[in-house]
Amino acid sequence: MVNFDHVTMVYPGSNKLLDNKALDDVSFRIRPGEFVFVVGASGSGKSTLIKLILKELTATEGTVTVMNNDLSTVRAKGMPLIRRQMGVVFQDFRLLKDKNVYENVAFAMQIVEAPKKEIDIRVHELLSMVGLGNKESSYPDELSGGEQQRVALARAMANRPKIILADEPTGNLDVKNANDIMRMLERENSRGTTVIVVTHNLDIVRDMNKRVITINHGIITSDKGEGEYEF
Amino acid sequence: MSFRAFRYSLKQGFINIRRNKIFTLASIGTMVACLFMLGVFLTILINFNHIVSSAESTITISVYFNKDATAEQIAEIGKNIKARDEVDTVEYRTAEQAWQMFSDEYYSGNEDLISSFGDDNPLGDSDSYLVTLKDIDNQEEFSAYLKNITGVRAVNSPEATMKSLSRLNQIISVTSISLIVILFLVSIFLISNTIVVAISVRREEIAIMRYIGAGNSYIRGPFVVEGVTIGLIGALIPIGLLYGLYVLFTKYVSEDLSGMASWLKLMPVNDVFLYLAPICIVLGIGIGLIGSVSTVRKHLKL
Ligand SMILES: Nc1ncnc2c1ncn2[C@@H]1O[C@H](COP(=O)(O)OP(=O)(O)OP(=O)(O)O)[C@@H](O)[C@H]1O
Numbered sequence: 368m369v370n371f372d373h374v375t376m377v378y379p380g381s382n383k384l385l386d387n388k389a390l391d392d393v394s395f396r397i398r399p400g401e402f403v404f405v406v407g408a409s410g411s412g413k414s415t416l417i418k419l420i421l422k423e424l425t426a427t428e429g430t431v432t433v434m435n436n437d438l439s440t441v442r443a444k445g446m447p448l449i450r451r452q453m454g455v456v457f458q459d460f461r462l463l464k465d466k467n468v469y470e471n472v473a474f475a476m477q478i479v480e481a482p483k484k485e486i487d488i489r490v491h492e493l494l495s496m497v498g499l500g501n502k503e504s505s506y507p508d509e510l511s512g513g514e515q516q517r518v519a520l521a522r523a524m525a526n527r528p529k530i531i532l533a534d535e536p537t538g539n540l541d542v543k544n545a546n547d548i549m550r551m552l553e554r555e556n557s558r559g560t561t562v563i564v565v566t567h568n569l570d571i572v573r574d575m576n577k578r579v580i581t582i583n584h585g586i587i588t589s590d591k592g593e594g595e596y597e598f
Numbered sequence: 599m600s601f602r603a604f605r606y607s608l609k610q611g612f613i614n615i616r617r618n619k620i621f622t623l624a625s626i627g628t629m630v631a632c633l634f635m636l637g638v639f640l641t642i643l644i645n646f647n648h649i650v651s652s653a654e655s656t657i658t659i660s661v662y663f664n665k666d667a668t669a670e671q672i673a674e675i676g677k678n679i680k681a682r683d684e685v686d687t688v689e690y691r692t693a694e695q696a697w698q699m700f701s702d703e704y705y706s707g708n709e710d711l712i713s714s715f716g717d718d719n720p721l722g723d724s725d726s727y728l729v730t731l732k733d734i735d736n737q738e739e740f741s742a743y744l745k746n747i748t749g750v751r752a753v754n755s756p757e758a759t760m761k762s763l764s765r766l767n768q769i770i771s772v773t774s775i776s777l778i779v780i781l782f783l784v785s786i787f788l789i790s791n792t793i794v795v796a797i798s799v800r801r802e803e804i805a806i807m808r809y810i811g812a813g814n815s816y817i818r819g820p821f822v823v824e825g826v827t828i829g830l831i832g833a834l835i836p837i838g839l840l841y842g843l844y845v846l847f848t849k850y851v852s853e854d855l856s857g858m859a860s861w862l863k864l865m866p867v868n869d870v871f872l873y874l875a876p877i878c879i880v881l882g883i884g885i886g887l888i889g890s891v892s893t894v895r896k897h898l899k900l
């Protein structure tokens with residue numbers, strides 16, 4: 368589903384003499400339907416990894432393959448089609464501020480030209496699933512962090528993506544909201560969606576008991592299967 | 599672009615315009631000024647051409663014959679003139695007709711003056727051909743040709759006037775074309791700036807739209823709508839202004855100047871705007887389109 372093959376990422380402008388690579392010869396393979404945590408200290412290269420999967424960045428060396436597409440060969444015009452099969456959730460929610468809850472989720476389906484009726488049914492279903500059935504017409508500014516992240520998650524799931532990428536989705540949430548979000552991701556995963564979660568929160572990693580990839584200074588230092596990770 | 603993407607772009611484009619009021623107004627203002635000046639020039643040009651061409655059609659070259667020219671010679675000369683490509687019409691006129699026309703034109707109401715000439719026809723006792731040309735630019739050459747025909751005594755043509763008229767026409771055309779080009783560039787630059795500001799205001803929103811897989815029509819469409827709308831409004835306002843001013847001006851000319859400037863025959867307002875309105879609208883939309891599409895291409899790469 369997502370393969371990194373000897374991927375190195377050097378940010379343009381960074382000092383090569385100091386060998387300041389965000390990712391250094393990283394290789395791993397994530398199969399369809401897997402649930403994977405990516406952990407590591409701040410600045411270790413976790414967000415860089417997510418950006419490479421989204422082709423927001425292009426690898427300096429090596430190959431990133433997503434759903435059998437070698438991203439270095441995918442043209443800019445083809446990227447929206449691939450992104451529509453990936454749902455993304457960020458620490459800072461990133462909702463459209465001038466659209467209400469309903470419109471934020473519906474918009475993701477509108478841009479893929481889904482029929483209006485289908486959008487209506489799906490958005491109601493998603494919002495009641497994340498527990499926001501009563502907040503459809505609220506605007507992001509009127510919601511708590513936990514609520515905003517639920518909207519973001521609903522939006523990420525709207526087009527029934529094959530992969531969900533979450534970069535610190537619980538970073539701004541309290542324990543209860545964090546656990547709720549993780550339950551929802553787990554439920555989506557149990558339907559067959561591949562889920563990749565970047566997190567600092569080792570309590571969550573421990574509770575969930577999934578595969579864990581550890582990055583340190585741009586290098587993968589461990590990759591443990593379910594139940595193998597030691598705290 | 600799907601209908602929905604189009605509708606979204608329209609709506610979002612208008613939201614952009616409302617959010618970006620100051621820059622939008624500045625670009626509209628500049629476009630109005632630009633197209634207004636252009637419109638004034640075009641109006642002058644259109645009317646000038648109108649006056650020149652109506653003058654052209656009345657401008658005639660008179661060809662006089664030697665006193666001893668025979669009827670056959672005269673007929674031969676007429677045939678030769680008619681055969682020339684640049685000639686529009688040829689008309690034979692007797693000396694009496696010429697005199698009649700001359701006195702009608704210059705001395706009507708002053709019959710005493712005419713009688714003072716008596717039988718002494720000042721144009722000479724000569725028949726002539728009256729020749730009109732298709733294009734006055736050929737006049738000089740053509741007169742030279744006529745003078746060399748045997749049997750032709752004199753050629754009478756208002757050369758100097760016509761030459762300076764067509765020269766003036768050229769100057770106006772060149773000036774207005776250079777002006778158009780400069781204004782074009784200024785307007786494109788301004789619209790481009792407005793779009794850059796609109797994009798930077800929405801940078802975060804655009805990033806989000808990219809994450810959820812929005813294509814070009816959703817991301818770029820609103821800005822193109824914004825540019826085209828500015829262009830269209832920037833064209834409609836000067837058209838309206840020019841229309842009003844033109845109506846007032848023609849009224850002034852026909853009422854207050856009718857005696858002083860009988861040569862100033864302005865084209866009817868609707869005839870002028872039949873050209874002017876489409877030109878302004880196409881230019882306005884074109885400027886908006888070029889300004890926004892080029893900017894969006896540069897700043898909104900997928
Ligand atoms: N746009 C950029 N330009 C230059 N260097 C960058 C850029 N983004 C990140 N980096 C550098 O790349 C390295 C990895 O950054 P990255 O954002 O991937 O870390 P991270 O693991 O997500 O950290 P955090 O846990 O704090 O979010 C860091 O050293 C960072 O300074």
Ligand SMILES: [Mg+2]
Pocket residue numbers: 413414415534
């Ligand atoms: Mg990060």
